[in-house]
Amino acid sequence: MTPTEQLQEEHQGITLMLKILEKVCVKMEAQERVDPNHLERIVDFFRVFADKCHHGKEEDLLFPEMEKAGIPREKGPIGVMFAEHTQGRAYVRAMGEAVTRNRKGEAGGREEFVENARNYISLLTQHIEKENNILFPMGDRVLSKEKQEKLVEGFEELERVKIGPGMHETFHQLLHQLQEIYLK
Numbered sequence: 450m451t452p453t454e455q456l457q458e459e460h461q462g463i464t465l466m467l468k469i470l471e472k473v474c475v476k477m478e479a480q481e482r483v484d485p486n487h488l489e490r491i492v493d494f495f496r497v498f499a500d501k502c503h504h505g506k507e508e509d510l511l512f513p514e515m516e517k518a519g520i521p522r523e524k525g526p527i528g529v530m531f532a533e534h535t536q537g538r539a540y541v542r543a544m545g546e547a548v549t550r551n552r553k554g555e556a557g558g559r560e561e562f563v564e565n566a567r568n569y570i571s572l573l574t575q576h577i578e579k580e581n582n583i584l585f586p587m588g589d590r591v592l593s594k595e596k597q598e599k600l601v602e603g604f605e606e607l608e609r610v611k612i613g614p615g616m617h618e619t620f621h622q623l624l625h626q627l628q629e630i631y632l633k
């Protein structure tokens with residue numbers, strides 16, 4: 450698998466979790482009870498799998514290589530991707546805070562969660578589309594086969610260091626489990 454194929458596969462997992470999150474929002478708006486443990490694990494998935502690991506691979510490895518190959522960061526598409534990661538991080542942080550407030554039974558936690566989740570869903574959906582259709586094909590064009598192989602090695606290393614061995618599997622199991630509960 451090439452580095453951008455690997456990242457696109459991760460996009461599929463992230464997109465599935467965004468669908469689960471949307472369903473969770475619909476339930477919360479209908480005042481249905483949602484297991485707070487599920488909310489915590491969903492936020493954890495976005496914080497660790499999507500941000501730390503997936504965005505980490507893009508920010509620390511793929512995008513810098515694309516920059517070296519001549520694609521400008523400032524005022525260019527790479528700069529936009531970085532800014533969107535930062536914005537997404539703020540939404541995930543706010544979702545996490547809302548879950549804590551909700552657990553403590555404080556008012557507004559529910560609304561705050563749904564609002565930030567919806568913003569995150571729309572941000573990340575269009576972000577992923579841009580990467581799949583514009584950024585990644587650009588990377589494929591400018592990076593040699595050798596550079597791409599190095600990146601795949603770098604991705605493996607980053608995964609081991611940043612999230613630890615076996616975590617990728619754990620997150621896929623979580624996806625599967627929540628899919629059964631919310632999307633059937």
Ligand SMILES: [Fe+2]
Nearest residue numbers: 504507530580
């Ligand atoms: Fe990204």
Ligand SMILES: [Fe+2]
Nearest residue numbers: 456503507580
């Ligand atoms: Fe991405």
